[in-house]
Amino acid sequence: MPSFPKSTVLGYPRIGPRRELKRALESYWDGRSSRAELDRTGAELRERTWRRLAELGLEGLPSNTFSLYDHVLDTAVLLGAVPARYRDADDPYFAMARGTEGLAPLRMTKWFDTNYHYIVPEIGPDTAFKLDAAKPLAEVREARALGFETRPVVVGPVTFLLLAGALDRLDDVLGCYEELLSLLAAEGVAWVQLDEPALVADRTGDELAAVRSAYERLGGLGRRPGLFVASYFGDLGEALPVLAGTPVEAIGVDLVRGGVPGADLTGKTVVAGVVSGRDVWRTSPERALAALGAVRASEVVVSTSCSLLHVPYDVAAEPALEPSLRDRLAFAEQKVAELVALSRAGFHESPAADPSVALPGPVAQEERSPYAVRAAAQAGHLRLPLLPTTTIGSFPQTGELRAARAAVAAGTLSQADYERRVEGEIERAIRVQERLGLDVLVHGEPERNDMVQYFAEHLDGFAVTANGWVQSYGSRCTRPPILHGDVGRPEPITVRWATYAQSLTDKPVKGMLTGPVTIVAWSFVRDDLPLRDVVFQVADAIREEVRDLEAAGASIIQVDEPALRELLPLRRGAQGDYLEWAVAAYRRATSGAGDRTQIHTHLCYSDAGEILTAIDGLDADVTTIESARSGARILGAVGAFERGLGPGVYDIHSPRVPGAEEVEDLLRRTVRALPAERVWVNPDCGLKTRTYEQVEASLANVVAATRKVRAELQA
Ligand code: MET
Numbered sequence: 001m002p003s004f005p006k007s008t009v010l011g012y013p014r015i016g017p018r019r020e021l022k023r024a025l026e027s028y029w030d031g032r033s034s035r036a037e038l039d040r041t042g043a044e045l046r047e048r049t050w051r052r053l054a055e056l057g058l059e060g061l062p063s064n065t066f067s068l069y070d071h072v073l074d075t076a077v078l079l080g081a082v083p084a085r086y087r088d089a090d091d092p093y094f095a096m097a098r099g100t101e102g103l104a105p106l107r108m109t110k111w112f113d114t115n116y117h118y119i120v121p122e123i124g125p126d127t128a129f130k131l132d133a134a135k136p137l138a139e140v141r142e143a144r145a146l147g148f149e150t151r152p153v154v155v156g157p158v159t160f161l162l163l164a165g166a167l168d169r170l171d172d173v174l175g176c177y178e179e180l181l182s183l184l185a186a187e188g189v190a191w192v193q194l195d196e197p198a199l200v201a202d203r204t205g206d207e208l209a210a211v212r213s214a215y216e217r218l219g220g221l222g223r224r225p226g227l228f229v230a231s232y233f234g235d236l237g238e239a240l241p242v243l244a245g246t247p248v249e250a251i252g253v254d255l256v257r258g259g260v261p262g263a264d265l266t267g268k269t270v271v272a273g274v275v276s277g278r279d280v281w282r283t284s285p286e287r288a289l290a291a292l293g294a295v296r297a298s299e300v301v302v303s304t305s306c307s308l309l310h311v312p313y314d315v316a317a318e319p320a321l322e323p324s325l326r327d328r329l330a331f332a333e334q335k336v337a338e339l340v341a342l343s344r345a346g347f348h349e350s351p352a353a354d355p356s357v358a359l360p361g362p363v364a365q366e367e368r369s370p371y372a373v374r375a376a377a378q379a380g381h382l383r384l385p386l387l388p389t390t391t392i393g394s395f396p397q398t399g400e401l402r403a404a405r406a407a408v409a410a411g412t413l414s415q416a417d418y419e420r421r422v423e424g425e426i427e428r429a430i431r432v433q434e435r436l437g438l439d440v441l442v443h444g445e446p447e448r449n450d451m452v453q454y455f456a457e458h459l460d461g462f463a464v465t466a467n468g469w470v471q472s473y474g475s476r477c478t479r480p481p482i483l484h485g486d487v488g489r490p491e492p493i494t495v496r497w498a499t500y501a502q503s504l505t506d507k508p509v510k511g512m513l514t515g516p517v518t519i520v521a522w523s524f525v526r527d528d529l530p531l532r533d534v535v536f537q538v539a540d541a542i543r544e545e546v547r548d549l550e551a552a553g554a555s556i557i558q559v560d561e562p563a564l565r566e567l568l569p570l571r572r573g574a575q576g577d578y579l580e581w582a583v584a585a586y587r588r589a590t591s592g593a594g595d596r597t598q599i600h601t602h603l604c605y606s607d608a609g610e611i612l613t614a615i616d617g618l619d620a621d622v623t624t625i626e627s628a629r630s631g632a633r634i635l636g637a638v639g640a641f642e643r644g645l646g647p648g649v650y651d652i653h654s655p656r657v658p659g660a661e662e663v664e665d666l667l668r669r670t671v672r673a674l675p676a677e678r679v680w681v682n683p684d685c686g687l688k689t690r691t692y693e694q695v696e697a698s699l700a701n702v703v704a705a706t707r708k709v710r711a712e713l714q715a
């Protein structure tokens, strides 16, 4: 077996330094450009990446890390797992990813504990696997034509099947992997990378046995490339000795989140992930070298802890960042330079020390009164009808508003003119809600580009980037803020908009905030501080905002935590501790509110059932939660929930307008599962991605259905 190159990355960003792929995809989807043009953009981005990695001195270049949408979907195509209903679509790949007129897309969910979303493969007992190796082979050849030998990267068989909930199909799928390895060997490929991140979560004995048999079988193949099994996002734990006992030549371990393997791995190459792929901070050479030195193996390769897909491209594209912060940052390009330095001289310059912060101490936690006391105080004050109707916060973000924000940034629109437009949007949203007859209104969030970035822009201790885009799914990217210092709230953030909205109506308007866990989950956070302390500090800033909203007259304040589930540790053993401090942070942010102030929270993902106890622990007076999209499955689990609950009756992820009967049906199911006095009626999530036309028609049906069910209950 040829030896493994001295330095490598497990994967690289693919959206393009200026989101070239996003533009090419969206223009192709809209019919403004051809497939050939899209493919040309893809080829340019791949070439650019290989050239840049080689220029920086990286030895082991990956291929097949590019994707037009998602690498898990690519793997499904590779294995022939395309459900029959998509095969006749004009473009089956994008039909699976995005749906067509008559065809819903495949399900999408979050990739382990990241904010990247993958397409969930649909595999049944009848799925006929059949290898289609066109993509990895084409990329190997394309790179070779440019003078680069590459290592194709493919999702491994165990992770792929676990994500699809179909590990029982292992034998069938392994036939395809064997065939792939033979083809790659015939192509002259020296190494292949099989990604098995699922091995860093708790696995049963049967699952570990599947790992053993899979890699014994693939390893036993006569003519094949070297096998590199990559794990990431945590420690391999029990899976390490299992893998080490198979004939695979190289094992990738995450030494940022996991520990240095205690076992002696002589005979294997260890691809040591010492440069983090999950944050934006420069690597401490001392720590990296110590970890590299402690690995006992035949060869040690310097690598990233996971694919660099989860970080932006280049710090050099951020001239506006403060120099003292910029010097501490490493995006993908800088991380590659670190790897090369670590592999060559075994040393590189230490990053500047992080500034010290005043970590929040324990607060004398004021607890709110018991729910019954609060509920009575709120009922007397709010005087809401049975089955109150509300929405989740955002109203449609119009193109004009986005253009206005860009114009402010470009200096062609004054701040005062922009603020007048925001007020105009608030007024529009309030009028629409009044006309529809909703009971609890929202201001519509027109001032927010994003529910986290907006707060980051107004809090001390955060920086926002100009080009720091990270792929979230398909063509969608976010720019996570960077939490780098002491978090503080220099002045009220949302109060003026909330007050303006309330001045327009007699109905209650909810104050609208993002919770501390979500702000931290969707930011790049300092790696030298315990996450818990950082979250508490953010909680204290939100707490001040809650108090100011209350003082300004808000009778209802919503604090959203849609990312509560996302930070849940992959190993069960660590989950309890996390949930405890996450819940404590939420309560710290909200417990300053008086009994008469109704606290709402909002969560949106289909598997909320798993953390229902923690959601209950948030102690919010009202919880709105996604339900319609997942066929109201959550209703089976929420019967014991003792406070207000609004399982969504309108799936806002689809442009479809739900009929009044459909909403009525969902609502009837809800009032059968829960006491009617506790039920709220609302959509699954915010309305920002919808049009006013869709929203008005849908909400009219929601209100009509509610009135009907309400009248029956009161009869
Ligand atoms: C992803 S949860 C979104 C909540 C936010 N208040 C909104 O309505 O957009």
Ligand SMILES: [Zn+2]
Pocket (backbone or CB within 6 Å): 392, 562, 602, 603, 604, 684, 685, 686
């Ligand atoms: Zn939501």
